[in-house]
Amino acid sequence: MGGTAAPAFDARTFLRTVPEEPGVYRMIGAEERVLYVGKAKNLKRRVSSYFQKTLSSPRIAMMVAQIERVDVTPTRSEAEALLLENNLIKSLAPRYNILFRDDKSYPYIELSADDFPRLAYHRGAFARGARYFGPFPNAWAVRESIHLLQKTFQLRTCENSVFQNRSRPCLLHQIKRCTAPCVGAIGHDAYAADVKLAARFLDGRASEVIDDLSARMHDAAERLAFEEAAACRDQVRVLQAVLHRQFVDSRKDEDVDILAAAEEGGVACVNIAMVRGGRHLGDRPQFPSNAAGCAADDALLAFVEQHYAVHPMPARLLVANPSAALRELLGELSDTPCALAAPRFAAEKAWLEMAHKNAQLAIQTRARDTGRSEQRLEALREALELPEPPRRIECFDISHTMGEATVASCVVCVDGAMKNAEYRRYNIAGITGGDDFAAMRQVLERRYGKVAAGEGLCPDLILIDGGKGQVSAARAILAEVGLESVAMVGVAKGEGRKPGLESLIFPDGREALHLEPSAAALHLIQEIRDEAHRFAITGHRARRAKARIGSRLEDIPGVGPSRRRNLLATFGGIDGVRNATVEDLCRVEGISAALAQRIHDQLRG
Template identity: 35%
Template sequence: MSDIPLKIQLKTIPNNPGVYQFYDVEDKILYIGKAKNLKKRVSSYFNKNHDYGKTKVLVKKIHSIKHIVVPTESDALLLENNLIKKYRPRYNVLLKDDKSYPWICIKNERFPRIFSTRRLIKDGSAYFGPYTSGRTVKTLLDLIKGVYPLRTCNYDLSKEKIEAGKYKVCLEYHLGNCKGPCEGYQTLEEYSRQVTEIKEILKGNFRESLRHFKEEMAVLAGDLKFEEAQTIKEKIEILENYQSKSTVVNPKINNVDVFSIISDDAYAYINFLQLSHGSIIRSHTMEIKKKLEENDAELLLLAIVEIRQRFNLMSKELYLPFKIDVAPEIKITVPKLGDKKRILELSERNAKYYRQERFNQIKIIDPDRHTKRIMGQMKKDIRLSVEPRHIECFDNSNIQGTHPVAACVVFKNGKPSKKEYRHYNIKTVEGPDDFGSMEEVVLRRYKRLLMEDEPLPQLIVIDGGKGQLSSALKSLDVLGLRGKIAIIGIAKRLEEIYFPEDPIPLYLDKKSESLKIIQQLRNEAHRFGITFHRNKRSKAAIDSELETIDGIGGKTVEELLKTFKSVKRVKEASMEKLTESVGFSKAKKIFKTFNK
């Protein structure tokens, strides 16, 4: 097959559902995918230009194509999942297996033992799980042990051996943790009923156990056996307390799996909740690293197939955030309101919490990966051609048109680079003209960077709407930088993002990290500019109070402030001290002004 040209291979691929495999020139497997129509899907790799770099590289490496035809798309899904786990191709999303997850085993024997295990033995025993947390398994086993007296020994409790009196009760019997089936003190029928109720509890159904205990408590109370009735009441409280912790909104929701997905530029996070009789009996979140141009629908479908296999799920209904084709026998519900919608939102919240927790860990363990992820997300959100590793933001400050100034703040890799911040006094603009001020300061900033051969930013952020953005663009045009540096404006009212020559603004999600960085830039530029403006106004106020004295000019004011440090001390100074500083004639005028 590898000697046949790709064009010929493509022409002979069937239109059936199936799984395709790409191989390189050394016959190493590169990628495995599934398709409803093999011919259309495989041909699409070679018929269009790919924006994503890794896909371009993959297509260049493909030397031969193999495929497996299957009856249905559902079969293709399962086969793809199994082949990916077997061959682990370089360009596929890789999923972990379930070898390390614990199960709860109900042993296939007379008077079954119940315990946790990480090994599945095909001997007819019932296994519940796997559980994603050992703590969950311990909690469930502690609950069962607190409610039902079960044996923990590994004796062969055959009918013949019990009747022959082969065994004696142990300490567990005397402690009340076991009813002594080894000596025939507990019947197989009673023990089996307990095991049936335990199976229902592990499925999330507490109703049968609660009903049985309430009936038993009523009988004991009627027979005036109050101590035994109190013991049963305590068991009921244990069950009800555990159930109340796990109950969701609607107890009528039964045997349903809920999946949600949260994704960014590099990773997707899929949360899974298993519901039974209104209770969440399992929760798991999976992180998937994107390899090619996988969208949310593809990644969610991949995760659903993997999780259903891993946890041996048999439910016939799924709650999902959007419609996807899973299998014809499974009902897909996209909740719009009510209890079902709240459950889906709970799943999404779990995915978001997991994602944030991973971000926090990565910040500590691998800060470069954290930065790369944020930069990649900004590139995608703001439609940039490159990652904005170097961003500069401009803001104007003036109050009632006085002392107009501007500020430029610089962020490198998403963090402030304070040593590169710059203040500007507006020189060419008279009065409160924000547009003119913006035009001047952007021109001055980048004219200087070009003259000094300093690196230019990948992104400029202008604090303001279309007007300020247009003014900044005029300066970039003068310098020949339009199109070489990306530039956006952010308006304060609705935090809308404006692009050059696009009248419709972009509204980023309020929780978006890209928007948070842009807001941080804007706020930092505003703070830096306001501080400079305030200092300038304070100095002007001081200067003007002294300069109003007839015959006192700027140089004299500087000399006075240099000697006395403040206007207050000048006012309080004696004639002798003032004379020492500025001479008798000027000292007389100053002293007379402040000592009338």
């Protein structure tokens, strides 16, 4: 007898049980798979809208057709529903939710919580006590702002390990980019005043900063402190020049985000441009996942909800069409009022037009890059006679110096694009130094032993940077772990190691393949192989340096593990220890004058 079909979802009966309260709902499909997570001010009204005869889009109709159950969770408030919805979307990644990547990757400027605060570029979690300004659309905008702050307010940017062990001012002080608090060239109160001005500038209050500096300049001039007055004058000139260059017809110290959404060929993009203190800092396109067939307005709503749930809201938000749904969402996201508006003035219209044009260009660029990647993968399939284009390619390389500090690398290419987050390095141990075959066997055994045990993804193609020996070693390991069916090719360097003369070595004994230097398949192989080589040699150099550092300090009589650890921590590494004076070394716990002299002589000998 055939299996009994699952009963169709009875929406009418279910809707009678749904309360008219705020909350979160989950659409459940076959095999308990969550299709969609949403929030509602009124659960009954919102969930009922999915079961009307006319739906908002074919995409929603497709989702509704798969619903087997709906779960609802009432909450005490809309704000609570918003928080729960965000948590569920992040943990469940439902198929029909429009998902943007984690916005914590935006960079910030940090003013540390030290007695003499440090100005720094920052990504990631916030430290307690420090102040953060941003987010900025890209790293370039952060670094340009830090350069301006260094030039104007001369705050320190050095690490604490360097700051605490300086005995004389650094180069930045000599070129007037730092006031050298490390050696007492500026007092605590004067430095704190500069920090306060920098913070106000970053808060978008540039006009106030210029007014304060102008007042200080006139006061210094009246006291006949002409050098101080000249320094204030130079600061004012720098700020006025920057503001004049970047206001773009705006004369307001305002914080504005400009959002533009575009959709072409089924691909949606939301572009966010940021204006801080009247300065246009650039923009950043964002592509959602799970968004096939979604409208630009839907993508914009999803972006606003996810972005401003984790980032501060600006004073104003410019969009082409300020909808009621967007206003309602902004009200739920923050207690701080945000003025949502369409552009009115020439500068605002220019900002929005530029943001929209950049969103369209980003879509076109992505389509072009995707098409190019598809062509290269198809060319590789034809060249290697594979049944399908290899969607996932993994490449291995070995790096060492005369057998010392051997490191293996594994880099990953998915759909023609390198996936840095999936790169891995392996420290090789327990082999004869310089035995590349043994090193290759070890790294492949470690990598694909896990795949054979059901951990990790299996590639469609494995590239080995090496000739017949390495390929034979690799083939033996794959056979041992039951992955001999995975396609594999060795990339042997040609005469004189010149690019374009590589030989492709097959594990089944086929004659080596020599592709034309202009072949798209060879270019893709070279790109992946070169990335594996770069990643391996970087890891090898770091491991070798670490080993040599340890051995140099360990060779000094009287420097045991505890003293070595204190030295490296105090001076921020072996270079700091090497550059320290005997007097500096004596200040480290456990280092006597005689031992300090011995360390100084041996490291500089």
